[in-house]
Amino acid sequence: xxxxxxxxxxxxxxxxxxxxxxxDDLSMSVEPGEVHAVLGENGAGKTTLLMILSGVxxxxxxxxxxxxxxxxxxxAQDAQAAGIGTVFQEFSLVGRxxxxxxxxASHLPTRWLGVLDRRRMAREARELLRTxxxxxxxxxxxxxxxxxxxxxxxxxxALSLRASVLLLDEPTSALSAEEAATLFEVLRRLREQGIAxxxxxxxxxxxxxxxxxxxxxxxxxxxxxxxxxxxxxxDAVRLMVGRELSxxxxxxxxxxxxxxxxxxxxxxGPVGPVDLVVHAGEIVGxxxxxxxxxxxxxxxxxxxxxxxxxxxxxxGSAVRIDRPWQAVGRGIAFVPAGRMEEALxxxxxxxxxxxxTCLGLVTRLGIVRAAAERRLAERLVRRLGVRARDVEQLVxxxxxxxxxxxxxxxxxxxxxxxxxxxxxTQGIDVGAKAEIHAxxxxxxEGGLAVxxxxxxxxxxxxxxxxVLVMANGRVRGALRAEEATEEQVLALAAGTAGEEAA
Amino acid sequence: MTEAVxxxxxxxxxxxxxxxxxSGIVMSQLSEFFFTEGNLRSVVIGMVPGAIIAIGxxxxxxxxxxxxxxxxxxxxxxxxxxxxxSEGAPIPxxxxxxxxxxxxxxxxxxxxxTFLRVNPLVATLGTLLVARGLALVITEGYxxxxxxxxxxxxxxxxxxxxxxMVWIMLGLVLLADLALRHTxxxxxxxxxxxxERAARLSGIRVDALRVFTYVFSGTLAGLAGVxxxxxxxxxxxxxGQNLELTVIAAAVLGGASLTGGExxxxxxxxxxxxxxxxxxxxxxxxxxxxxxxxxxGIVLIAAVSLDMLLRRRQx
Numbered sequence: 060x061x062x063x064x065x066x067x068x069x070x071x072x073x074x075x076x077x078x079x080x081x082x083d084d085l086s087m088s089v090e091p092g093e094v095h096a097v098l099g100e101n102g103a104g105k106t107t108l109l110m111i112l113s114g115v116x117x118x119x120x121x122x123x124x125x126x127x128x129x130x131x132x133x134x135a136q137d138a139q140a141a142g143i144g145t146v147f148q149e150f151s152l153v154g155r156x157x158x159x160x161x162x163x164a165s166h167l168p169t170r171w172l173g174v175l176d177r178r179r180m181a182r183e184a185r186e187l188l189r190t191x192x193x194x195x196x197x198x199x200x201x202x203x204x205x206x207x208x209x210x211x212x213x214x215x216x217a218l219s220l221r222a223s224v225l226l227l228d229e230p231t232s233a234l235s236a237e238e239a240a241t242l243f244e245v246l247r248r249l250r251e252q253g254i255a256x257x258x259x260x261x262x263x264x265x266x267x268x269x270x271x272x273x274x275x276x277x278x279x280x281x282x283x284x285x286x287x288x289x290x291x292x293x294d295a296v297r298l299m300v301g302r303e304l305s306x307x308x309x310x311x312x313x314x315x316x317x318x319x320x321x322x323x324x325x326x327x328g329p330v331g332p333v334d335l336v337v338h339a340g341e342i343v344g345x346x347x348x349x350x351x352x353x354x355x356x357x358x359x360x361x362x363x364x365x366x367x368x369x370x371x372x373x374x375g376s377a378v379r380i381d382r383p384w385q386a387v388g389r390g391i392a393f394v395p396a397g398r399m400e401e402a403l404x405x406x407x408x409x410x411x412x413x414x415x416t417c418l419g420l421v422t423r424l425g426i427v428r429a430a431a432e433r434r435l436a437e438r439l440v441r442r443l444g445v446r447a448r449d450v451e452q453l454v455x456x457x458x459x460x461x462x463x464x465x466x467x468x469x470x471x472x473x474x475x476x477x478x479x480x481x482x483x484t485q486g487i488d489v490g491a492k493a494e495i496h497a498x499x500x501x502x503x504e505g506g507l508a509v510x511x512x513x514x515x516x517x518x519x520x521x522x523x524x525x526v527l528v529m530a531n532g533r534v535r536g537a538l539r540a541e542e543a544t545e546e547q548v549l550a551l552a553a554g555t556a557g558e559e560a561a
Numbered sequence: 562m563t564e565a566v567x568x569x570x571x572x573x574x575x576x577x578x579x580x581x582x583x584s585g586i587v588m589s590q591l592s593e594f595f596f597t598e599g600n601l602r603s604v605v606i607g608m609v610p611g612a613i614i615a616i617g618x619x620x621x622x623x624x625x626x627x628x629x630x631x632x633x634x635x636x637x638x639x640x641x642x643x644x645x646x647s648e649g650a651p652i653p654x655x656x657x658x659x660x661x662x663x664x665x666x667x668x669x670x671x672x673x674x675t676f677l678r679v680n681p682l683v684a685t686l687g688t689l690l691v692a693r694g695l696a697l698v699i700t701e702g703y704x705x706x707x708x709x710x711x712x713x714x715x716x717x718x719x720x721x722x723x724x725x726m727v728w729i730m731l732g733l734v735l736l737a738d739l740a741l742r743h744t745x746x747x748x749x750x751x752x753x754x755x756x757e758r759a760a761r762l763s764g765i766r767v768d769a770l771r772v773f774t775y776v777f778s779g780t781l782a783g784l785a786g787v788x789x790x791x792x793x794x795x796x797x798x799x800x801g802q803n804l805e806l807t808v809i810a811a812a813v814l815g816g817a818s819l820t821g822g823e824x825x826x827x828x829x830x831x832x833x834x835x836x837x838x839x840x841x842x843x844x845x846x847x848x849x850x851x852x853x854x855x856x857x858g859i860v861l862i863a864a865v866s867l868d869m870l871l872r873r874r875q876x
Binding site for chain 2: 361363382383384386387388393395400401402403404405406407411415416418419422425426427469
């Protein structure tokens with residue numbers, strides 16, 4: 060190792076918010092040409108760290124050093140000027156503008172009188188994208204790009220001010236496995252160019268694929284920094300959680316009951332025809348790349364998308380489901396992928412959220428009884444271990460994992476027969492993940508049929524009894540999850556393998 | 562101290578009541594006419610149409626909806642009621658006819674917004690023009706007067722020297738407020754306004770509920786038209802110009818939000834009461850009607866800005 064100072068270092072960084080020490084005396088460093096992953100549960104301080112490094116928050120104490128020189132940022136632009144580019148979890152692109160205009164949004168090149176120099180902008184954008192290994196045309200509108208391409212434009216934008224440090228917050232959370240692989244190619248390329256990369260992610264598998272060093276945070280403190288070959292994923296989980304995590308995936312079922320949910324010849328837009336069966340006690344996974352139609356399929360089953368043809372049977376009898384309320388009436392519960400967008404009422408209390416599906420249970424003569432509402436909410440909170448101050452807490456102030464538990468909890472009082480879950484553990488920390496997994500298995504053991512979508516293959520293979528693999532709107536194969544490998548699933552999903560049955 | 566202020570601000574109705582009481586006390590010092598029976602009586606009677614329309618608006622705003630057509634529907638229904646009466650229709654029939662017309666216009670709004678996905682602002686602006694235009698077409702621009710005495714009673718006589726329309730308003734405000742707070746059916750309105758997609762996926766019949774909220778609002782606007790005609794012994798096709806904006810302002814003062822999921826009937830009605838009082842006070846202080854409009858605007862902006870500030874500190 061040279062005596063050169065690290066590209067980016069922090070020393071004794073502390074940031075206090077009312078009620079919590081978000082960061083507590085944190086020191087770490089990132090070398091040029093290194094991918095440094097930061098792991099930790101929600102609330103461990105990862106986001107606060109990124110916010111300080113990108114100039115959004117000022118630290119209460121401690122120093123930030125770029126190439127050995129102390130810097131302080133009053134605004135986000137100062138961090139960019141110091142060579143630190145950031146890609147936040149939420150996309151920051153403007154859909155109606157072109158790729159080039161987005162890349163140079165903060166410092167558009169101009170000629171005299173402030174006239175835009177489009178030619179120079181396009182040329183520089185193209186060069187920048189080439190260094191990322193992309194041939195994306197700079198004059199395309201961002202609205203026409205897919206999610207993976209947008210992520211690339213975000214990175215180009217972050218690097219557009221000659222950044223030597225790139226901060227990435229959960230960069231793969233919106234990407235399919237394929238798009239994530241492309242992103243990692245780009246990161247490797249940047250690493251070769253000597254860029255220092257800070258990579259924040261919940262997904263252990265990808266952290267171990269791409270990172271050179273791994274830093275684990277817990278409760279705002281540094282737990283440890285290790286080289287990748289000095290730590291196993293299990294160690295990482297232990298360090299993050301601070302206790303033995305019993306199991307990330309619970310056991311599987313030995314035997315299943317009768318068919319609970321049956322779908323015959325279902326078509327919805329480009330999806331179908333699809334047949335599938337989920338038995339009582341069984342967890343069936345649906346795998347597929349983005350655009351394979353897996354979300355559309357389950358949404359058509361629960362009446363959230365138009366169904367063009369096909370039959371749905373619950374416990375052997377055909378049911379009519381054209382609208383979500385009909386599915387609810389038949390005992391089909393649906394947990395959609397976007398917690399805040401489609402499942403929760405953010406400005407309402409936890410109690411109000413929990414009774415939203417089952418008002419009838421707390422109503423007498425048309426009047427909602429406040430005491431019964433509270434009792435039911437408290438029962439559900441206890442049953443799923445939702446951690447909240449009390450049931451009057453606003454649901455938007457809960458952590459992601461607890462919000463997700465609330466989404467599951469709101470269906471339980473109805474005692475559904477079928478549970479359809481789309482990305483049930485997206486963006487939540489590993490401890491909450493394990494809890495959600497255990498809940499799903501427990502529900503299945505109670506006789507529910509569970510149909511589950513996940514972008515994370517290890518999760519699907521670890522959780523499910525069977526996995527259906529979709530591509531181009533059709534089910535291309537069914538695998539027994541216990542024996543299946545990720546390669547088998549990917550081959551089916553990419554359409555390179557023939558049909559298989561299990 | 563700040564905690565107490567926040568709690569108080571959270572209970573919007575109480576704050577409004579306090580403001581109304583305080584401004585009442587101040588006014589009684591400034592003008593000897595203010596605290597007289599005749600003045601207060603005319604304030605209360607004057608606010609009836611607005612308060613009845615505000616009931617429907619509170620429910621609509623809570624659901625994430627919006628209705629600009631209410632004042633025009635009020636004028637149209639009052640006109641139709643008077644027209645039916647002048648043609649010799651029995652009083653109950655004329656009233657029911659006017660209410661049904663209000664419901665019909667409301668269902669038109671509901672269908673446009675729910676199934677054709679027309680923006681509520683545009684849809685109800687369209688029905689505003691249609692309703693106002695029809696009222697003028699039917700009357701050829703003239704007022705319809707000399708209504709049957711037993712109809713006019715509704716707006717002029719009643720127990721405790723207050724006309725029936727005041728008692729109808731009080732009863733409806735109370736009932737609707739309790740219903741919106743406590744009934745299962747109307748609780749769904751808050752879910753729809755809080756997050757329509759989540760409400761739909763939670764099994765709430767969002768489309769039917771949305772149409773209902775517009776029908777409800779239209780029917781109440783029809784009732785306001787009937788009562789106003791009774792009060793004036795005349796149906797005025799141009800009645801209630803800009804009343805829709807006053808009602809929306811009042812609902813927002815009372816805690817409603819244009820993004821939905823919030824607000825109460827009582828809050829909206831108190832908002833109307835406050836604006837009526839304000840306008841009365843300015844009249845008694847010989848402020849011109851033009852300045853009154855300016856003042857109403859300033860009060861609305863100040864109240865909502867203060868509310869946003871308090872909420873941001875809370876968050």
